[in-house]
Each structure stands twice: as C-alpha cells, then as structure tokens.
Amino acid sequence: MSLGYYFLLPVIFSFLTPYFKKIGLLRASSILLNLLLFLQTLVYTMMSLPQISLFSIKPPLGIAFILDGYSLLFLLIFTFSGLMVSLYMPWFFKANPRRDEARFYLFFNMLIAGSIGMILSCDIFNLYIFFEITGICSYTLSAYNKDKLGLESGIKYLIIGSIASIFIVFAIMLIYLQIGTVNLGLIAQRFHQIDPKISVLIVLMLFIGFGTKAELFPMNFWAPDIYQGSISPVNGLFSSVVAKAYLFVFFHLFYLFGLNSKYMLFVMVIGAITFLVSEFTALNQTNVKRLFAYSTLGQLGILFMAFSTNSIDTVSGALFHLTSHSISKLLIFLTLGILIHKLKSMKIDILGGFKSTFLTIVLVISFLSVLGIPPFSGFIGKILILKGFALSHNYAAVAFILLVSIVEAIYFFRIIAMMLDKSRAKVIVNVGVMNYAILAVLAALIVLFGIYPSLLLHYTDLAANALLHPTNYLTYALGVGL
Amino acid sequence: MNSIFLLLNLLPILFLYQFGGALHVELNFTSSFTLSLIQTPLGTFFAYLSMISFLLVTIAQKSKKFSFSYYMLQLLLSLAMFMIVLAGDFITFFIGWEIMTWSSYFIISKSKNIDTKSLQKYILFSLASAFSLIAGMVIAYSFAHSFDFSVISSAFRDMPFNIQITLIVLFSLSFFTKAGVIGLHYWVVDTYSKAPDLFSSILSAVMSKMGIYGLFLIYGHIVGYQELKMMFGTILNGTNFGYTLAWIGVATSIIATFKAITQDEVKKLLAYSSIAQLGYIITVIGFGTAYGVAGAMYHTLIHTIIKLLLFINVAAIVAQTGKSKFSELGGLIYRTPVSFVMLLIGIIGLAGMPPLGGFASKFMMYNAAIDTKFALILIGMLFSGAASFLYCYKLVYGIYLGHPTSKNLETTKEVPISYLIPQIILALLLVLTGAFPGAFIKVINPVLVEFSLSTIPYSGLGVMNSAVGSFNGLFIISAFVVFFVLILLLITRIKSKAKNNLNRFDISYCGEVPAQDTSLHFGFGFGADLHKIKFANAILKRSSSSFYESLATQTKKTSELFSRMYYGNIHNTMLIILLFFSALFFIGVN
Amino acid sequence: MLEFFNDTQTIHFIIIVGSMSLFFIGFYGIATQKNLVKILVSFDIMESALFLFFIGLHYKVGLVAPILDKHLKTFTNMVDPVPQAMILTTIVIGLAVLALGLSFGIEYYKLTGRNDISKMNELRD
DSSP states (O other), rough: OTTTTHHHHHHHHHHGGGOOHHHHHHHHHHHHHHHHHHHHHHHHTTTTTTEEEEEEEEEEEEEEEEOHHHHHHHHHHHHHHHHHHHHHHHHHHHHHHOSSSSHHHHHHHHHHHHHHHHHHHHBBHHHHHHHHHHHHHHHHHHSSSSHHHHHHHHHHHHHHHHHHHHHHHHHHHHEEEEEESOBHHHHHHGGGGSOOOHHHHHHHHHHHHHHHTTTTTTTTTTTHHHHHHHHHHHHHIOOOOIIHHHHHHHHHHHHHOOOHHHHHHHHHHHHHHHHHHHHHTTTTBBBBBHHHHHHHHHHHHHHHHTTTTTOOOHHHHHHHHHHHHHHHHHHHHHHHHHHHHHOOOGGGGGGGSSHHHHHHHHHHHHHHHHTTTTTTTHHHHHHHHHHHHHHHHHHHHHHHHHHHHHHHHHHHHHHHHHOTTTOOOOOOOOOHHHHHHHHHHHHHHHHHHHOOTHHHHHHHHHHHHHOOOOOHHHHTTTTTOO | HHHHHHHHHHHHHHHHHHHTTTEEEEEEEESSOOEEEOOOHHHHHHHHHHHHHHHOOOOOOSOOOHHHHHHHHHHHHHHHHHHHHBBBBBBHHHHHHHHHHHHHHHHTTSSSOOOHHHHHHHHHHHHHHHHHHHHHHHHHHHHSSBBBBHHHHHHTSSSOHHHHHHHHHHHHHHHHHHHOOSSOHHHHHHHHSSSSSHHHHHHHIIIIIHHHHHIIIIIIIIIIIHHHHHHHHHHHTTEHHHHHHHHHHHHHHHHHHHHHHOOBBBBHHHHHHHHHHHHHEEETTTOHHHHHHHHHHHHHHHHHHHHHHHHHHHHHHHHSSHHHHHHGGOTTTTHHHHHHHHHHHHHHHHHHHHTTTHHHHHHHHHHHHEEEEEEEEHHHHHHHHHHHHHHHHHHHHHHHSSSSGGGGGGOOOOOOOHHHHHHHHHHHHHHHHHOOOOHHHHHHHHHHHHOOOOOOOOTTEEEOOOOOOOEHHHHHHHHHHHHHHHHHHHHHHHHTTTSSSTTOHHHSSTTTOOOOOOOOOOOOGGGGGGGHHHHHHHHOOOOTTHHHHHHHHHHHHHHHHHHTTOOOHHHHHHHHHHHHHHHHHHHHOO | GGGGOOOHHHHHHHHHHHHHHHHHHHHHHHHHOOBBHHHHHHHHHHHHHHHHHHHHHOOTTTTTOOOOSSSSSSSSOOOOHHHHHHHHHHHHHHHHHHHHHHHHHHHHHHHHHOGGGGGOOOOOO
C-alpha cells in the first residue's frame, strides 16, 4: 500500500474514462474508486503516523508523499466527500440527462486526486502542480453546464486562477533563488535566512495566491459567481473539498515557515473581515446558491481567524468546525440539487416550496449545525474556538464572532421559517432511495459528532498537534533516517 | 398518544423523586468538558415546578388533537429544562438552554396565527440571550479553566474587577432577555400571543422561569450574595447592586402593567402581565437578604401557578368560541360558569389579594423591601400592584361579564373537562399556598443555606414569618371561606328570581335598534382613557420597537452596501487583487 | 566589443530588466484590456517573463546546459537542472490553462457574441 495510489488510481481512471462504453459501468466504477480511496484512508487511521511514500529517490532531493495527522483529517474529509458525491451522481444524471457524462467523471476524479495531492506532497513545486491540476479541473467543472452562466463562471474562475498561479510561481521561484531548494522541510529550516524584504515579498505572494483561491476578502468577489454558475454537486465539492484544500495549504505553509508570530494578527483580521462582509452580504441574497456560497465564505472567515491563533486547543476546535462545516455544506448543496431539479428554479423561494419531512429535518439539522447550536456538531467546534480565544484573552474576537453569528442566524432562520410556513404552495418532493441514504448518513454524522465528539476530537487533536509542532513531519520531509 | 406522553412526562418527576436530592451524574463529554447533573435545593424546586407544569399542560392537551412531532418537541423541551435546572456546569446548562430555544421555536412555528416576523423576533432574541450566555461562560472559563459551577464560583473572587462586572452584566442580560425585562421584552408579547394557545402557558409559566433560575444561579450560587455585597457596597439595609436591580424590576413592572391595561387581545394582556410579575421577582431577587430571596422564590411559584391557570383558561375559551379579543368576547359567565370561577380564583391570586397564595408572596416581597428600607422601591411596587387590579378586572369583565358581543357566544358550552382538570388542580394549589404559606419556608430554607444566607424561622404550617411581621394564612382563609359561603347563599337566594338566559338584545339602547353585529359590550374599551393621564401616556406611547426596527433597517442597509461590492465584474476583481497586493507590499516592505 | 557581455552580473542585469519590462507589459495588458483573448495573452506574457527571469538568473558565464553530450561528460560545470525542469513543467501547465481559456472563450463567443470580460455579468442575484 502506498500513498501514491491516492493520486495514481484516480488519474489512471480518468484516462480510461473515454473508453467506458456503458455509462452504468462508468458510474459504478467511479463509486468503487472513491470507496477504495475512502477505505484506504480508514486503514491509514489505524496506522502510526506520519507515513511516507517515496518515488525512487528519497527526500530532500526526491519527490515524496507524507501523511501526518494534519493531512489525515483532510484526507478523511476529501475521500468521504468524494464518495458521497459519486454516490449522488447517478441520481443527478438520471434527473438531468447529459450526453457528456463521462466528462464530469473525468474531471471529478482528477479534482479529488489533485486536492489529495496538494495535501500530501512535501515539496512546494509538486504542490504547485497539484494546485494547477485542481484548478484546471475546477474550471472545467464549473463550466460543466455549457450555457452562458456556466461558461461565464468557468472563464471567471480561470482568470482568477491564472492570477493566483502567477503569484505562486513567482513565490516559488524566489524561494528557489534564495534557498536553492523546493523541499518543504529544507525551506522550513532555512526560511529565516532569507533577506527580510524578499521574505515579505514571498509571504505576500503566497498569501495572495492561496488566499485568492481560499476565498479571502477582498480577493473573493468572484466566488459567489462560480457557485452560481456550476451544478449543485460541484458546489458541494467546491465548498467541502476544494476550498478546504487551499485552506490546508495556506496554514501548512503558514506554520511550517514559522510565520505565525509575525502575521498572526494580519490573518486574523482578514478572516474577521471576510466573516463580517460575507454574512452581511448573505442577508441580501435571493439566489439560493449565492446565499450558501456567502455562508461558506463566512465560515471560512471564522476558520481563518481560529487557525491563525497558534494554540492547540483553538486549532483543534477550528478543525472540528471545519469538518462539521464540510459535512453540513455537502448536505445542503446536495439537497439543493434535488430541490432545484424538482422546482426548476434557483430562487430562495424553493426552500419554502417543497413538501418533504425528511428534507426539512436534514436541512434544519445542517443549518443548526452551521450556526453552532447544540446538540449538533457545529456547537463543539464553535465552543472550542470561542474557548480558545477566551483563553488567550482575546475577548474582542469572542464578541465579534458571536455578534456576527446573530446576523448569520437571521438568514438561516428566515429560511427555516419559510420551510415551516404552511401557507406557501408546496410541491411534494420524492427524494429517492439512494439520496435518502446519503443525506441520512450526512445528517447522522452531524448528530453523532455533536453528541459523541470524542470520536472526531481524537483526530482533530492529532491534526492540531501535527500542524503546530511539525517536528515529525520535518524529519520525514528531510529524509532523515529513511 | 396523549396518555403515552403523559406517562413520559411523569418519568422525570419519578426519576427526581427516586434520587431524593442526591442526584449526581458525571459524563466525560470530551477531554476538556464534563457533563454533570447535580441536584441542588434550588434546582430541585425549579425542576419540580417545571415538570409538574408540563404534566398539567399535557392533561389539558387531551382535548385537542396534536401531532406526534408536537408532543415529541414538547417532551424534548421538558427534558431540556430538566437539564438546565439540574446542570452542574455551564456546558450542560448551555446545551439544555439551546435545546430549549430551538424546540420551543419549532413548537411555536406550528401555531396557526404565527408569522415569520414574530418567529424571527423570538429566535433572534433567544439566540442573543444564548450568545451572551456563551460569551460569559467562555470568559469565566478563561479564568477558572473549568466550566464547573463550583470551580467558577470559587475562582470568581480572584478575577479582576472589570471581568467580574462584565460577567455579571453578560449573564444578567442573557437571563433578563428570557424573563423579558423592559427593553428586552420586544419578543415576549408577540410570541406569547401568537404561540399555540396551550403552549403560551408553558412559555409564560415555565420558560420565563428559566431566566429567573439563571439569575438565582448567578447571583446566589456563582457570584454569591455576600460577594455582591463586598463588590458593590451597601446602601440603606441592602446592597447597591440590589438597589439598581430593583429599579430595573420596578420599571419593568410599572410599564408592563400600564401596557397590559390597554391591550385588546386577551393573550397580549396576559403576556404583559407576565412581564410585570417577573418584574416583581427581579425587583427583590437582588436584595441579598433572606426575605428577598424567599419572596422571589415564593412569587416564582405563585406566578407559575397563576399563569398556567389563566393561560389554560383562556386557551379553553379561545378553543370553545374561536374568539381571542376582548372586543369579541363577553357575557360567558352563564355559559361557562366553572371556567369563570377558575379565572376568578386566578385573578384574585394575580392581584395579590388575600386569602390566596398571591397575597402571601406579595406580603413576603413587600416585607423584604421594608426590611431593606428601600422605600421608593416599595412605593413603586405598591403602585404597580394597585394598577394591576385594573387589568385583572378587565380580564374577568371582558370575557365573562357584560353582554355577549356576538351571537354564537350565546350557544357556547362549558369547556371540555380535560381543560378543567388542570385548572381545578391549580386553583386548589393556589388555595393551599394561601392557607399554608409556612410549608414553603421548609422548601426555602435549604436554598437559603445554599446561598449562605440566614434562614427564616418556621412556626407552623399556616404561619408566614417575615422580618416585619407574620400572618396566619389558615386563619384568614377559614374566615374568608365562612364569609364567602354566607354571601354566596345570600346571592343565590336573590339570583334565583332573575332570568339567566336573556337575549343579548334585551337591553335599552336609547331608541336605536342595534344591528346583529353591533358590539354591545364595552369592556374592551376599558383602559383606553389611560392615555389622558399624562404620566401613563408618557409610558404608553414609548416603545422599544422603534429601536429594534431601526436596528433591523441598519442591518439591511449594511447588507445592501456590502452586496454591491459583489456585483463588480471580473476585471475589477482582478484589479482589486493586484492593488491589494501592491498595498500590502508597500506596507510590508516599509 | 561585446566583451562585457561575458560578465555574469551584466547578463543578470539585462535579464532582470528585460523580464521585468516584459512582466509589466503583461501587467499593463491585464489592467487595461478587456478582451478575453488579450487578457489570456497578457497572462502568457507575464508567465514568459517569469520563466525568462528564473532561467536567466541561474545562468552563469562558462556553464553549459545540463545535457550529457560532448561538452558535458561529468556532472560539473553545468547550470542547475532543477529550474529548467520546473520551467518545462510550468510551461506545459500554462499551455493547458491557455488552451482551456481559449476554448471557453470560443464557446462563450458562439453563444453570446461577446468577448469583453467586463460585460460578463449575468451571474448576479
């Protein structure tokens, strides 16, 4: 077993995609592939960490994949989301028949592979390649509907992605010119040797590059457009996989390069502004996809605030919040896919226009979880984050998060009130057996992590430790003792 | 289904009874949080209070068909409250608090008259209350490194003074919102009046008491009355803190009383009266004397009984007639005599007249005010107590007396027996609390010990002792019953000669012929002239709604302002990213 | 006469000036042009500038290309091969993105007859 399979299997599968003559076989094998990846991740949870997989030469000269506690949590989220989406797709394509279904599977599996590659690779240039693979797949997926809106979102995403990649390439080149290596371990060791002015430039370029992709204010004006133009399962992937992968890289580099003391306040303020602006903007939306896109941006804002705090407890809480947010947003966007198909509209009214007790219950659970209301999983994350801020005597952040959360509650409860309003015209929505199962599993996870948080906290603590004290990671990245 | 849930509601009571005061459960929630349930005398009192209320309301619910989800949510709500009052740490408390918030939200949303705006008001105020609580608890955690009540309590006196103040303010704000202190009561009236009729009784009688429980918890247990005295110093015979709180309470009760008198909707009147009564409790809760705490607790008990009784009574009338306004009701005394008697007992208690329990609790509270020499507070309390007679009178006159205003009121039948059973039980309780006020001293003394205050001397079941004097409830009520029976006999002798089923048009109407839809009952206009009194008008025309509405408008405007940024085209977005980079670069390099 | 070009410093200076001016040409294009194709071309110019910059700064006078042939028998006296490998990869990626962008642009033009990116604003609330 090797970490390389995380990348190899999806890529080989993607290359074989055009040769599948029967569409049913393609769907089934895509599910199988994602199931395999998820099972492999489950196996890794039982093994000692970190794990390393070499490709011919050992680091720091060679290329390697390293799996530590931090990436394990993200790996679980990504493979799980991939599995859920691939289980959902057969229904989606039955409901919206397409001739170019294979194209979706090609880019979908590549997207998962690229995101996983980003979190596993231990040199910055490989990271950039996976960054671009993820980017190209997401441009194509967001333009999957080849209509005006889809293409517009694809073009916008591509332009923004090009800007981000220019910044990142520039930063990598400067790093290589200064230190003469692309290995993350060596860069981490030697980063402080760089001339301060150049180092500021490098940090800023990386910040702009990954911050743009991770949808930070003021570089996120494009994000809601992308969500609006693409299909719902892709929205789910963007929200729970792609954005989280960029966030992973952002903080991986942030802590590896030891930027936490100098730039902590800056990232925190940017995160806070993102949170504030997004939640206020979401209040004014009438398009469901845009609404939840803004909500995603807002949650990313909280995560950026909490991740930059440099304290294990807060970061562990933030990782918990991130996991529960990924599950909730996946649930919300998959449900939106069903509703948009049945009600043929993207207006917010569709959330008040359907009649299905099951969908109402799962949506309410996910909303309450995003808001951080017990006994759902969002609460644990939020209380840990707030506790962490309070412990570092950052009461302003506590007050800020709570005040803006009230704004967030306004629109979430407006939607809940719409769903409960019996005076609206309702269309009966049959969910379908498979979707029942998927949504029920997601909702059950939200409740499970809410009432039995130790299950997940074990992994978040592990991840927070690995992120803040990357000693083990560095030994492996430097190839010591291999 | 009703009987199943009746049994399920009985379970927590049996559970509590079986443990007999020694319940102590701990559960490792995460590595850093422990959930714990600990039975304290205060918590036990509130637990029995809320559980029995739920039981009584469930009995009344037999008369109407409620869905399974309604019962489930109500059960969840009762368990959440159970969790709140027995919580031994803030995490348990908060989880209970939030489950209470959303389960009650979903029950309220099942009402027929509810609209989105009222729902939003309810949930946003509830969440604001919860968030202020969570802010308080994490700040406390940052000093005590534990969410446990006892640990925080012992760490409290070592905290810096500004943190102590912040904590007290945050917790108080949270619980004030739940109890509906004036200014924070914006949600109360709409919610109480638009919730399902029987559920309003839970909201008013039980849920608002959770706010009171929270205040007791903070002032008595976590901060401690002795500590409050040391922190803020004393004035007269009480503390500065108690004096400030008393003014908040008095203002609440006076303003709410005046607002109550002018209401046309029955449930709105009851909602304002609920705010006013909780105002009394808040007035005395901060005194920091044994009698203050005793008065607050006694009034909590009495108010729960009365509001359950009144709301169930009104719910029955609304269910029976389909009318919910004073202007549409009237003259029901002959059609629903038992309900009338129950309401009469209820308002006697509400007005605080002897011989019922309402008098005992008011006696206790007034005496507490005299004891601390807060004369102005006492005057305020007496004033609003006197003014509350007016809305009590309006309640009985508007519904049961006078002329029926519409035709179908003449054919109304007595309300179903399932509505009457809880009312009769509650009325009996009201009589018992009036007759044996001394029994309550036995309940209250352990709480006083818990708060390390002096205990109240006990001298017999019927005797209520206080700092200033005592009275014998048993004697009063016996005397009252004797006179009452005599007068009743006298009246029945006279009344038997009168016709009791008059046509509603059997009146002199100054030569005009009233049409079918003419309102013949003027009880609803009662209180309209209050505006002519300058002082009352000044109170009535002010409202907190303008503040909250402008807040909502501001939020909306901010939202529009921000969303304008997101309509920029992609070209501008690119430029913004580049400019942002250059700006950061220049800042960073220099 | 061209002797002074044999100096590493001079060559680096020329490369920096050249690539930076190329970079700012691209930058100017992004900032002022609104035609999608021109924007994509500007991106490519910027990327090329970066490649030039990176490769150029790793060249020192007297070193040869890292290709084993008659000039290079042992691994000495050659320029660092890593930047060249990196740039080759980046060029491929850049090409892929450019092709994808152009294909999007063509499809979009077929549908709407527009290629002005500042007028692409149908995605709104």
